[in-house]
Amino acid sequence: MYDFDFFLQQLSNGLTRGSIYALIALGYTMVYGVMKLINFAHGELVTLGAYFGYTLLVTLGLGRSLGPPLAIGFSMVMVVGLVALAGHLLERVAYRPLRHSDRLAAVVSALGASIFLQNAIMLKWGAQYRAYGAELLPNVVFHIGSFSLPLVRVLVFAAAAAVMAALHVFIHRTSLGLAIRAAAIDQGAAKLMGIDVRRVIALVFVIGPALGGLAGLLVGLYYGQINFNMGQIYGLKAFTAAIIGGIGNITGAMVGGLLLGLLETLSEGYISVAWKDAFTFVVLIMILVFRPTGLLPERVAEKL
Amino acid sequence: MTAGPGNGNGGGGGIWGTCLTGVGVLAFAFLPSILFSLSRNSAPYWLDVLNTVGLYTILALSLNVILGHAGMFHMGHAAFFAIGAYATAILNTSFGWSIMATMPVAALAAGLVAAVVAWPIIHLRGDYLLIVTIGIVEIVRIAITNDIFGLTGGSNGMYGISRPSFFGFTLIKPEHFFYFIWLTVGLTVLLFHWLENSRFGRALKFIKEDTVAAESMGVNTTRYKLMAFVIGAAWAGLAGTIFASRMKTISPESFTFSESVLLFTIVILGGKGSQRGVLLGSFLVMGLPEFFRGFQDKRILVFGAALVVMMIFRPQGLLPSKPSRYRLPGTLSERYGGQEAGDKPPPLPGGDGPGPVA
Numbered sequence: 235m236y237d238f239d240f241f242l243q244q245l246s247n248g249l250t251r252g253s254i255y256a257l258i259a260l261g262y263t264m265v266y267g268v269m270k271l272i273n274f275a276h277g278e279l280v281t282l283g284a285y286f287g288y289t290l291l292v293t294l295g296l297g298r299s300l301g302p303p304l305a306i307g308f309s310m311v312m313v314v315g316l317v318a319l320a321g322h323l324l325e326r327v328a329y330r331p332l333r334h335s336d337r338l339a340a341v342v343s344a345l346g347a348s349i350f351l352q353n354a355i356m357l358k359w360g361a362q363y364r365a366y367g368a369e370l371l372p373n374v375v376f377h378i379g380s381f382s383l384p385l386v387r388v389l390v391f392a393a394a395a396a397v398m399a400a401l402h403v404f405i406h407r408t409s410l411g412l413a414i415r416a417a418a419i420d421q422g423a424a425k426l427m428g429i430d431v432r433r434v435i436a437l438v439f440v441i442g443p444a445l446g447g448l449a450g451l452l453v454g455l456y457y458g459q460i461n462f463n464m465g466q467i468y469g470l471k472a473f474t475a476a477i478i479g480g481i482g483n484i485t486g487a488m489v490g491g492l493l494l495g496l497l498e499t500l501s502e503g504y505i506s507v508a509w510k511d512a513f514t515f516v517v518l519i520m521i522l523v524f525r526p527t528g529l530l531p532e533r534v535a536e537k538l
Numbered sequence: 539m540t541a542g543p544g545n546g547n548g549g550g551g552g553i554w555g556t557c558l559t560g561v562g563v564l565a566f567a568f569l570p571s572i573l574f575s576l577s578r579n580s581a582p583y584w585l586d587v588l589n590t591v592g593l594y595t596i597l598a599l600s601l602n603v604i605l606g607h608a609g610m611f612h613m614g615h616a617a618f619f620a621i622g623a624y625a626t627a628i629l630n631t632s633f634g635w636s637i638m639a640t641m642p643v644a645a646l647a648a649g650l651v652a653a654v655v656a657w658p659i660i661h662l663r664g665d666y667l668l669i670v671t672i673g674i675v676e677i678v679r680i681a682i683t684n685d686i687f688g689l690t691g692g693s694n695g696m697y698g699i700s701r702p703s704f705f706g707f708t709l710i711k712p713e714h715f716f717y718f719i720w721l722t723v724g725l726t727v728l729l730f731h732w733l734e735n736s737r738f739g740r741a742l743k744f745i746k747e748d749t750v751a752a753e754s755m756g757v758n759t760t761r762y763k764l765m766a767f768v769i770g771a772a773w774a775g776l777a778g779t780i781f782a783s784r785m786k787t788i789s790p791e792s793f794t795f796s797e798s799v800l801l802f803t804i805v806i807l808g809g810k811g812s813q814r815g816v817l818l819g820s821f822l823v824m825g826l827p828e829f830f831r832g833f834q835d836k837r838i839l840v841f842g843a844a845l846v847v848m849m850i851f852r853p854q855g856l857l858p859s860k861p862s863r864y865r866l867p868g869t870l871s872e873r874y875g876g877q878e879a880g881d882k883p884p885p886l887p888g889g890d891g892p893g894p895v896a
Contacts, residue, residue, distance in 0.1 A: 266665070272665055272668070327846070328846045328850075331850040332849060332850060332853060335849075335853035335854075336853050336854065337664075338611075338806050338810065339806065339849045339853035339854070340849070341611075341806070342802070342803050342806045342807065342845055342849050343845065343846045343849040343850065345799055345802070345803060345845060346803075346841075346842045346843065346844070346845025346846040346848075346849065347842065347846055348842070349838060349839075349841060349842030349845065350839055350842030350843050350846070351842075352842075353835065353836075353838045353839040353842060354839060356835070357835065357836070357839065466795075466796075470672065470676075470795070473669060474669060474673070477665075477666060477669045481665065481666075508680070508683075508684050509680060509684060511676060511680055512676065512677045512680040512681065515673035515674075515676050515677050516673075516677065518669070518670070518673050519655075519658075519659065519670055519673055519674075522659065522662060522666055522670060523658045523659060526661065526662055526663070526666065527663070527666065528666075
């Protein structure tokens, strides 16, 4: 059973799942980098993306009326826009008033926002699982030798990779990206250099949720079903990925997400399905014991 | 080791505060009779609510030692609560121990696990510690769900746990548990109040305010943080015993990440480091929603929104701990404060103390 094909299957599944984690982890790490805040409501933004996608593709029937490629493309754009808007509102309401108070107060505000959003989603769309439907994506499977690769895997991975590449260029090649990096290193100095830190924060709270919303839609497409509390577990996993990569570091979030995805599918395949999450957290603890700030830590001196 | 409680937190304001607290405690002791005289039918229900509040108060007070006093971001307290509850359940159902005999073992087991897992991670920075403690609570939950060592009964949990008994009197009804739980709350308050003002508590305060300064003064920060973590965890284990014997059945669902989040919010909402704040927090988070049962699922929605609003308007918590004042013999104000003109001390350069006014 444990032959090379099996290994390749786990690998491709792991990379796909990992690319979703990476997308979500980016939202955590960008917000953390600039605000030093763990956005506990980020997982719920992922759920929101999944449900917006469900409404567009299934309830409104775009999947049938537009045809798969157009429908999925259109709903991606819509979901990204809507969740970005939700993220912006979240920042305005729950985080901006707390920018200068105790960090734990902001954490509890984030937890409150997370509880609120999760229940709001449940009241709006119901507590049962919702299915994206099998007819949404043609069930195409590529065969390379004895190794089979479903289309949906390619699609999810390609979408995530394309967005992450674009983000990488944006962060490292544009002046706005430079502003984000500067604000993450030292807000005070960034302000002195004429950077509008408030705008940077607002921007980060548009990009992060947008990526999270897209990830929610991809979860729906990849796994076929969604639930109102899926954000909690995806949020926790992605947050773990961001920490593994070194929170605050954008490349770290991508690496951490992919690593976590691989780790999960490999431990699922070779060790035990029931224990895979425990295994993930044990590895997290081991990494932090030996590298207390993650694999690729943000290069910031500890302030005394 | 000495240095009395000084003028630490809590305690209220002087003799009137003490009297008021005494009257309050006395009134609370009669609460079951009052509730029963108001309504025989709904009294057990409200006593159950109060018992839940009490249990969460014990847990939140123990978390307060770690989060409030030592300043460590710990979001996995349910793990140690679970270990205590399962230790009691296993010893009681499989080995026939009496509940009260399992209590010290439950506390010990939780404290021991805390010491082992916290040892390598205690130095981690705030948010890294947060995710690790979340990891711990998840690992524990998965372990008990998967029936680790064939002891925990898997996802069905464990049932048939006995009731606690004292000298032949077995606690069965809610009013019995009311006294058991709230006496434990009282004991917890006294113990942690004493601890807060002890050498240990003062060291923790120093570490929280300025770790580097504390370290350079020779305070062994790792040891004190570890001690705080272990004490808090052990006390949560003890609360686990009470929980298991009150519920008679326990299952992994009672010890989730969300449960840890709830405890975390109680401490921050009430005012971290402040026992009165934590007490108020438990009542608000665990008790208040019971008045809104009619609203069904909307009340959790409102709870989430309320947390955001509360934090915006009172980011320091409802009853934050006051900065503690210690009376040292022979401070400047005592030596010179009440003196007439005559032999004034020389003005302090740049001091903002009670220097003489020209």
